[in-house]
Each structure stands twice: as C-alpha cells, then as structure tokens.
Amino acid sequence: MNVKTLCLGFLTTREATGYEIKKEFEEGFFSHFIEASYGSIYPALNQLATQGLVTVREEEQAGKPDKKVYAVTDAGRDVLGKWLSVVPARDKYKSEFLFEMFLQQYLAPHHVVTAVETQLAHLRTDLDNIRMCREKCVDPAMMAGGPDFVLGYGESVLTAAVSYLEGKLVELGVPQAPRAAAE
C-alpha cells in the first residue's frame, strides 16, 4: 500500500494538511499499523492534486506559516474505491524485539528485562492511544463500522501481548509497579 493511497484514504475522513496527516499517522488512530514520513507524504499529496483526486486550498495564518489544506474530490473517492478493491496484501510485521528474545542467551539478563519492559511500554502507549480514540469520540455513530472494527482489533491484540509480557516479567522475578488506572 503506497503513501498516495494512505493519504487519499485519510482525506476521506476530513480535510487536512500534510503536516496534520503525518501527525495522525504517528500519534493518532493509524499509528499502530501505518507509517509514512514527510519525504513521502508531501510528494504524494502533490501527485494527488495533479491528478485531480484532491483539491488544495492555501490558507494564510497569523503568526504561523501558511498552510495547504487538501480535500478529497469525487474523482478521488471513485479512484480510492478502485485502489481498495484488491484483496489486501498480507500484514507485514517485523519485530527486532522477538528476534532478540529468541537469541536471549547471547544477551545479559538485565538487557533482556530492559527489552521486555521497553516493549511493554510501547504496547501500553498504543493501547492507551486506542482507548483515547474511543473516548474522544463522543458520537458513537461516527465510529460505527470501520473505525470501531479497527480499534477493537488493535485493542484485543495489544491486550493479549501486554498480558503475556506481564506474565513473563513475573516469571523473571521483576517486581511489578502497580499501574494507575486510565483516568
């Protein structure tokens, strides 16, 4: 899935600037299954505009740099339907963490613990993020279908991973800091 499709898909939810799209991809809803940098987002947006799949509106801002707000066109929505109508490629999952755990006999014991704790921290961040997305969205109708499905998927997978690692830490004899409940 190339960055053009990703941007076009995002723009069906709301109009946005390249800067905002990047933020959403790395902090928001999409962060745990999408990645893209400025170096790929800005060119992609320009191409989409050239092809008439999105419109651009330049806005001046007091005290801030000018920005370019992109919005999807009807042609863009049509094309997106076509781009999405292929059965998706298999998920790609790469984990240096698991590779290191596999070879843990080559690592110092404290390093193993650090790695597990770091992984756990990442997973919890993602989980909190997903839960925040759920709460932030007051109107349940807006979440129906797609977003709800994706959030639920992420939540169940991440929860399983967290439980597993918590259990392993206990086995390793690491004292568990009691976690504050999400407010």
Added chain:
Amino acid sequence: MNVKTLCLGFLTTREATGYEIKKEFEEGFFSHFIEASYGSIYPALNQLATQGLVTVREEEQAGKPDKKVYAVTDAGRDVLGKWLSVVPARDKYKSEFLFEMFLQQYLAPHHVVTAVETQLAHLRTDLDNIRMCREKCVDPAMMAGGPDFVLGYGESVLTAAVSYLEGKLVELGVPQAPRAAAE
C-alpha cells in the same frame, strides 16, 4: 535490524545454506516476524564470510546443485552479542487489511467478508505453524528460554486476533464452517 544480523542470528541455531535460511524465514519459526529475500540474503552471507564471522563449506550433491553451507564462528558469536546489545527498535507493523477495514464504506459488502476471511486464513496458518514448531520439537530443553518465549508471544497475539475476527464474522452473519481440530 539488517539482513546480516538476521542471517548471523539464524546460523547460531544450526549451519545452513542461503536457500534454507530463506525457507525458514518464510515458512518456519521466524516467518511471522521476519522477512528477507534472496537478493538480500546471498550478499549478506558473502559479507559475513569476508569478515570471518561465518565459514563456508562447499558441498557437491548428486542430482542437485552444489550448495554452500554456512556456519557461525566464535568471532561471529561475539559480534552478534554486540549487535544485539542495543535496545531493539520498535516493532513495525503495517496492515493494509486494517486500513481497508477502516474505509469499509468504500467497499462492496462481499469484499469486506472476503478480506476478513483471507486475513483469518493467514492468521490461522501462522498459528498452526507455531503449534507445529512446538510439537516438532520433542526435546523441551531445546525450546527453553528464547524459542519458547517467542512461540508463546506469537500464539497469544494470534489467538486474540483470530477470536476477534471470528466474532466479527458472526456479527456479519457469515455461516461458520466448523474447523477440524489440529491433529
């Protein structure tokens, strides 16, 4: 994590040819969190040999092409320890499936079902694979530590994903084919 590290790490478990490494990465134990193609494996192996981190032994075979069997050296084991001693980079997960599900309003309903079923099939393949790795290994001592940890992680995560999608299929009103229990 570059392909050189991956190959070197694999070779600590047993000696192997480039061809076998590729197979293990795509079918075996590592398949669900590692990827590498011939185009990256063969050059990596050559570099490792040049650096003295692995040895090469050429074997002629009757009726089959000659093969080059690689084995890790002591120097290789040392270097691997160093390469692994950095806290691993964050897992990378890219899912076209989730992106499509997010935008499912742009898809035909039957396409959504197909995508979920395909995803489910992939996940079940991986799960069966993990369970086979467990069974295949008669000697539990060989699995202790690293391998067992990784297998357990994969199993819990994949099981959660499968349950979630099975539930969703029921919601979508798709009749469930009873699955044969793994023999």
Added chain:
DNA sequence: TGATGCATGTAATCCGTTACATGATTCA
C-alpha cells in the same frame, strides 16, 4: 511435457527515510 523443488547469484529499480533548508512564534 510442464510445473515444482533445489540452489546461487546479480542488476535494475523502486520506495521510502534521513537530513537539510527556512522561518516565525511561543513556552520554559
């Protein structure tokens, strides 16, 4: 007879990341 498995390797190409350039404002 044609596909598949075994087996190694290279060259072209692609896609994306990293790093850099620019610059005003706000917060500590």
Added chain:
DNA sequence: TGAATCATGTAACGGATTACATGCATCA
C-alpha cells in the same frame, strides 16, 4: 536563550525487492 510547534519541501542516500539468468531432477 534555547527548545518545541507549526509548516512545506527537496536531494541524497540506503536498503531491499523484483526480475532475470542458469540448470538438473522429480513428480503429475
């Protein structure tokens, strides 16, 4: 004063995939 946020963009670079080349044996 220095860092962070907002904001857009390009050029160089890197790393890996894809496709290609070769060739014998086996199985359907």
